Amino acid sequence: MTTGDHPDDETLSRHVDDELGLENRSLVMDHLSSCTHCRHRVTAFGALSQALSITVPTGLVTKAVALVTAEMERTAAVRRPVAFSAHKVPWWLSWTYRGFAPPVLLAGTAASLFALLFVLESSRTHRVMQLHADQRVVLQVRRGASPDLLLVQGLIVLNLALPEKTPDDARFSVDIRDGSNRLLLSSREESPVVLGGRHHVQLVFDTRDVGGETVHLKVLQLYPRVEDPTVYDGDLRVRPAGGS
């Protein structure tokens, strides 16, 4: 606890934080009462605490919570009662529908398996996937994959798998247009999220605004600059709920 006749830095640091036991605290207090050198050391630690202190504007959290509450309400509208949450699901199943309720578990599992089969075979065929309305679905959309990819009516989460060496600070733009070239979603400065150890661009897209059956999705890498910035450029199929 001491260096020579003086308490060591750790002891004084603990003293500043009131983290010494009663006995040690008493010893340090006794020492400080007669040692100017150590009082200066304690003052220096205290001054650093003062320098670090910071005032946060009032209402910052409240405003953020209001923003997030709106997001919660929006996502709650497309989620059924949750039987398990995403963090309990292996990453390799994270793209499957997360809103299973026990009565529809079997049907949901079958739909997920169907989706998996579709994704696996989508590079060879232009198969159309049928999903229920208002499901939250995460789809893997890889560079060069089949453009004829999804069939959902409602809110979907697109999960775009990025090239292997995508850096954490990369940025992307995402445009989704309908058949009349009307801009449905334009997103800039999207940063990658890491899912299962792989970088993705994740965005929520409401297909209920779509007129027609096809939307065009274009994802470009803005930063860092690469020779071919196009991550994805192709059509997605969207059909009304219950359609075939």
Added chain:
Amino acid sequence: MPDTPRDDDFGLIDRITSHHREANAAFEALLGRYERLIWHILLREVGLSREEAEDAFQKVALSVFRGLPDFRRESAFATWLHTIAVNEGRKAVRNRSRDISLDERPTRADGSPGEGPADRLETDTLSELNIPSHAAKAFWKCIFGIPQIYLMPWLLRELCGLDYQAIAEVLGLKLSTVGVYIMRARTIARGCAGQAPE
């Protein structure tokens, strides 16, 4: 003695991700616990102005909420949050540099040079410090050069008011290690402030 924040962090996260009916209260509690840390990162580590930091704070909150279902708990929530805050802050810096150069200085109506972003940045940073303005930037640069393993426990102590037990639980450290790490952070910081030990 506070409760156990590590359990609390994960407990709150569970309530948020399972769409518990008090999910927004849980999110408010989680964000409130770390608001000073986020603010500190945006303002001092990234160097945003207060206005920029307020916008970035909202984006951090949204990113945290959206990312929570995929947070795999292999690291402490505070560490994960730090990464998100830095990323959102850097995004704001990039947007700023696209809008106006840091060297660009607007002109007032009377023709005199106005306040440019660089001036605002420095003023905002200095307003939080009690050390000379010429040393402020160097001080913060030095502070953020402190190894993260030492810096984070110290920040949790100073900004979030966690005691050593709570910090140990939040970061998954041994209780005895917390005191050593905080001491090391302070010792380095003392050098940053020109108060190196004799």
